[in-house]
Amino acid sequence: TYNICTDRIEEAVTRNTRGIIAVGLYGQCPEMEAILSIARELGLFVIEDGAQSFGAERNGRRSCGWPQVGTTSFFPSKPLGCYGDGGMVFTSDDGVADRIRGLRNHGQWERYRHRAIGINGRLDDLQAAVLLGKFPRFPDEVIARATMGERYTERLGDVVGVPAVAPGNTHVFAQYTIRTPGRDDLVAHLRENEIPTAVHYPIPLHQQEAYRSLGRGKGDFPESEAAAREVVSLPMSAFLSEADQDEVIRQVRRFFGK
Numbered sequence: 001t002y003n004i005c006t007d008r009i010e011e012a013v014t015r016n017t018r019g020i021i022a023v024g025l026y027g028q029c030p031e032m033e034a035i036l037s038i039a040r041e042l043g044l045f046v047i048e049d050g051a052q053s054f055g056a057e058r059n060g061r062r063s064c065g066w067p068q069v070g071t072t073s074f075f076p077s078k079p080l081g082c083y084g085d086g087g088m089v090f091t092s093d094d095g096v097a098d099r100i101r102g103l104r105n106h107g108q109w110e111r112y113r114h115r116a117i118g119i120n121g122r123l124d125d126l127q128a129a130v131l132l133g134k135f136p137r138f139p140d141e142v143i144a145r146a147t148m149g150e151r152y153t154e155r156l157g158d159v160v161g162v163p164a165v166a167p168g169n170t171h172v173f174a175q176y177t178i179r180t181p182g183r184d185d186l187v188a189h190l191r192e193n194e195i196p197t198a199v200h201y202p203i204p205l206h207q208q209e210a211y212r213s214l215g216r217g218k219g220d221f222p223e224s225e226a227a228a229r230e231v232v233s234l235p236m237s238a239f240l241s242e243a244d245q246d247e248v249i250r251q252v253r254r255f256f257g258k
Contacts, residue, residue, distance in 0.1 A: 175236060
């Protein structure tokens with residue numbers, strides 16, 4: 001699933017740990033029950049990052065509705081996208097909601113009175129209108145993505161590593177990400193045949209320059225590093241025709257001589 005391994009969380013916690021950010025990578029929820037249980041036991045907060053899993057469910061409960069704070073993105077490439085930048089924070093805590101409303105407005109709770117360093121994080125009217133127009137169709141798009149993901153999995157599972165859907169989960173396939181040791185050669189083959197791909201993501205977080213001060217480096221997270229070398233995302237859209245899907249499948253299989 002490429003989501004956080006709950007069996008490894010407790011051993012990663014130190015005296016400096018304050019919380020857990022649980023990311024629903026590629027389109028399905030992480031194991032939120034276990035994450036919340038561990039957080040309660042250790043006194044940690046939890047933020048659910050549902051940027052890619054918005055619209056997915058785990059055991060009947062929707063993404064972004066699990067912890068005290070859930071977030072999602074409305075960037076155009078996300079399951080529910082606007083025409084520019086946008087996002088949303090979900091919370092059941094009135095205090096958290098009030099603080100976020102101030103922080104998104106340059107740290108102002110009253111005009112020209114800045115109680116904190118904030119950002120300009122207000123969703124503009126145009127993006128809100130786009131989202132309101134798209135929202136009624138969103139459930140149908142989720143179904144279309146899931147159907148397409150199942151089709152890819154059924155026809156490619158014998159030649160590449162395909163997404164695993166965890167028990168109790170639904171998957172919205174923000175990305176349909178496959179895995180193969182020959183990733184770069186496959187990407188080149190698909191490019192030659194005019195099939196776009198993307199690598200999500202080529203550099204693990206612990207190897208990013210911005211986090212160098214944390215003292216982590218090559219070899220510290222071998223699973224993430226291996227995935228970064230081998231994963232590639234295929235075309236995925238609720239509006240991709242079956243003919244186009246078939247061509248993607250055909251070219252992937254052709255690369256492997258199938």
